Amino acid sequence: MVKEKESIAVIGAGSWGTALALVIADNQHEVRLWGHNQNQINEINQNHTNEKYLPGIELPLGIKGFSSIKEALAGIEIIILAVPTKAYREVLGQIEEAHDKPLTIVHVSKGIEPDSLLRISEMIEEVSSSEWLKDIVVLSGPSHAEEVSLRHPTTVAVSSKNMKAAERVQDIFINNNFRVYTNPDLIGVEIGGALKNIIALAAGITDGLGYGDNAKAALMTRGLAEISRLGVAMGANPLTFSGLAGIGDLIVTCTSVHSRNWRAGNMLGKGQKLEEVLENMGMVVEGVRTTKAAYQLAQKYEVNMPITEALYDVLFNGEEVKKAVDLLMNRSKTNEMEELFNILDSRQQD
Numbered sequence: 308m309v310k311e312k313e314s315i316a317v318i319g320a321g322s323w324g325t326a327l328a329l330v331i332a333d334n335q336h337e338v339r340l341w342g343h344n345q346n347q348i349n350e351i352n353q354n355h356t357n358e359k360y361l362p363g364i365e366l367p368l369g370i371k372g373f374s375s376i377k378e379a380l381a382g383i384e385i386i387i388l389a390v391p392t393k394a395y396r397e398v399l400g401q402i403e404e405a406h407d408k409p410l411t412i413v414h415v416s417k418g419i420e421p422d423s424l425l426r427i428s429e430m431i432e433e434v435s436s437s438e439w440l441k442d443i444v445v446l447s448g449p450s451h452a453e454e455v456s457l458r459h460p461t462t463v464a465v466s467s468k469n470m471k472a473a474e475r476v477q478d479i480f481i482n483n484n485f486r487v488y489t490n491p492d493l494i495g496v497e498i499g500g501a502l503k504n505i506i507a508l509a510a511g512i513t514d515g516l517g518y519g520d521n522a523k524a525a526l527m528t529r530g531l532a533e534i535s536r537l538g539v540a541m542g543a544n545p546l547t548f549s550g551l552a553g554i555g556d557l558i559v560t561c562t563s564v565h566s567r568n569w570r571a572g573n574m575l576g577k578g579q580k581l582e583e584v585l586e587n588m589g590m591v592v593e594g595v596r597t598t599k600a601a602y603q604l605a606q607k608y609e610v611n612m613p614i615t616e617a618l619y620d621v622l623f624n625g626e627e628v629k630k631a632v633d634l635l636m637n638r639s640k641t642n643e644m645e646e647l648f649n650i651l652d653s654r655q656q657d
């Protein structure tokens with residue numbers, strides 16, 4: 308099938324923005340990769356590399372780096388937004404100033420804003436005027452930038468309130484190495500992608516403590532149970548959590564050495580302090596802020612999230628990691644599925 312060539316701006320030249328720029332350049336689209344670091348943009352244009360974020364990867368010549376957001380957005384109708392969640396409000400402000408056409412925003416970030424408790428698509432809606440914002444699409448799933456940039460087989464899901472926009476994004480990205488599925492459950496796709504980072508931090512901790520495979524399987528399974536409970540309470544379809552944005556992303560993030568969240572957890576489990584871990588990472592560890600947001604969401608929706616609560620105590624209240632695991636294991640006995648069934652029942656009654 309011959310694809311229509313589009314001009315696309317990728318906002319954020321970190322590991323994920325650069326890897327996705329490579330995918331769409333492979334699909335012969337015109338790709339403008341915007342970053343706020345002039346030296347890095349010079350490197351992308353002169354050497355066709357981004358060594359800090361994707362060491363050893365030769366970028367396609369079709370990727371052009373931009374440090375002026377106005378130039379990057381000139382005549383553009385579709386942007387891929389690939390900055391950390393905490394940078395969204397600032398970067399959206401710059402986009403609002405710089406754009407010259409109504410935009411479809413494809414966000415590929417995995418987080419929830421603490422305090423406002425907004426999902427990323429909700430934050431984009433809140434900040435952006437309907438005069439220039441056409442559609443919001445989320446792209447999420449098990450997809451480490453390091454492997455995507457090596458063109459290893461990868462699968463992701465896209466979702467939107469407007470599924471025609473999601474299908475357009477599916478067409479832009481899909482190729483022999485990068486398979487894109489649509490999923491109509493916007494809430495579930497965003498919640499699954501954001502909350503798996505909490506469980507990956509916890510899995511890294513138990514690996515760092517040397518607890519092995521049983522503990523990790525327990526965390527992943529019971530982690531998925533609490534993600535599903537919160538997600539369903541917020542309106543997600545429970546089946547999404549057995550899909551790419553749910554269990555798929557949970558598996559890859561809890562088991563891969565590429566995961567910054569797992570690596571951060573691993574260092575915490577080995578006794579390092581949070582500040583030291585974040586300083587040494589040099590890349591975003593979304594799960595830390597998302598733990599705070601999910602802790603607040605659990606209170607708001609009155610959902611039991613024991614792993615999130617235990618991690619919250621480790622990250623923000625100085626709880627010792629080993630003690631947090633002991634407390635988790637010594638809670639009063641419970642039923643594996645009852646709470647989720649109750650949430651589903653109460654939703655049906657509403």
Ligand SMILES: NC(=O)C1=CN([C@@H]2O[C@H](COP(=O)(O)OP(=O)(O)OC[C@H]3O[C@@H](n4cnc5c(N)ncnc54)[C@H](OP(=O)(O)O)[C@@H]3O)[C@@H](O)[C@H]2O)C=CC1
Binds near residue numbers: 323360394397450451
């Ligand atoms: N890496 C991955 O494999 C995947 C990541 N994601 C998600 O993508 C999002 C981005 O992550 P990722 O690319 O990995 O993160 P990185 O830490 O690799 O890169 C973040 C990029 O955003 C830039 N940035 C940060 N703050 C601002 C700002 N205020 N204005 C402009 N640019 C800014 C950074 O610039 P600087 O270099 O100056 O710090 C850097 O270029 C996250 O939500 C992550 O969860 C999703 C799937 C896979």
Ligand SMILES: O=C(CO)COP(=O)(O)O
Binds near residue numbers: 451507565567592
């Ligand atoms: O979301 C990711 C893979 O799907 C990336 O996870 P990390 O941010 O933990 O590296």
